[in-house]
Amino acid sequence: HDRIDEVASRFAALRAEIQFRYEKACLLKPEEEPASRQRMEDEIDALKEELAFLERINRGGEAMAAVDQERVKAIAARTWTDAWGQEKPLLSDDEVYNLCIPRGTLTPEERKIINGHMDVTLDMLGSLPFPRKLQRVPEYAGGHHEKMDGTGFPLGLTRDQMSIPARIMAIADVFEALTAKERPYKTPLKLSEALGIMQRMRNNDHLDPDLYQLFIRSQVWRQYGEKHLDPVQLDVEDGSAFL
Template structure:
């Protein structure tokens, strides 16, 4: 690539997400799964306090029986204590789920289903399930914090980007800016967006944009919806994305071999993110040249 080529690619990089100006703020900045105007995890905590209150009342009633009747209620008290500990652990689990991990396991979903079916009584004495349908649905999000409807809205930023850039009268030396800018969410297998292009339909600079965008998104320290990842974790995810035909395998090979991640990390990442990467265990690479 010539200096002019790099300038064209750099211009595309600056413009690649310009369509986000039309994305609703509450979607783009959604940092927790239960977040709307507020983080609804507080409402869930209130319900937990009601369940804990009832357990503690039951424990006090049992202790009164001991004092008044000499009843043997040790087993019942122990059961209530175990139940209280389970509820506290469940709340910690819900907080973790609410954060939006990269991967949610089937076991996690079973745990959520069990918690969902707890019963609590509201102020009027009406019994309700512990999690509402909408809370449960959002907590079951497998990756990130956006539900399908919100993700669709988020993906719309690429349609907006394409529409905006296609209307700009770029000069000849910037004629490829639109193609480079709007391809960073395309996939090698043609299942990406906004145009569903496959690997052979995209130029090399356009495919470079995809790798750069993913790596920056995984490691960026200022994203409100996730914690910045360490190098090893980010590259492990990218390796799996290569195997899933999401990212270009040849360019990922170059990205790793030339240690582009180290050059970038030294400038833009926190020191605690710069951990050691085991290339022998990294997926998505051609082992003959590692």
């Protein structure tokens, strides 16, 4: 449930308050109407800009700057008057919490639920009677959220504890997730954006550095993009900048 429309309705109420103060000021001091009008227009412009800011960060992204988090808290400290004449914060504590997620778009509580899909994957695949040549399928499928430094999930495996196919799956999963058009909760990234994120993940020891280099040099990302991505996403010809 996206609550940004509820937030916008409070901004509309606050805008009406600003206009009402202007009209009242004009009745009390008509000679100061130009100054009152300018003050009203400045306040409304600032209100529009703040709402546009909230709408932008509500879409989420790779990371949220600390200065943006502080701005959300400052906006939340403003008040509006509800239908019963009571002053209330422009944003609730829970809305501030959800708008100030430092990385990604999930709260820690939501991420814990999402991460549980790997436990389900391992349980389901581990219960199936795979033939000998497919017996390592659970390992390959269950390792695509592991990181080379051991900070991934569900098992917290390090690079040395993972097979090469499992490490390959981790790279493939990240690339597909960043560029996929079929995920309604996010906008598919251009190749430059996706490869930039993956390069940083490699630098942070999240992706296997040798396999990542092979991924870039082989241009498998380009072959995949030409086959599965929209033309607007294909903004990289040579991946050397991402090695």
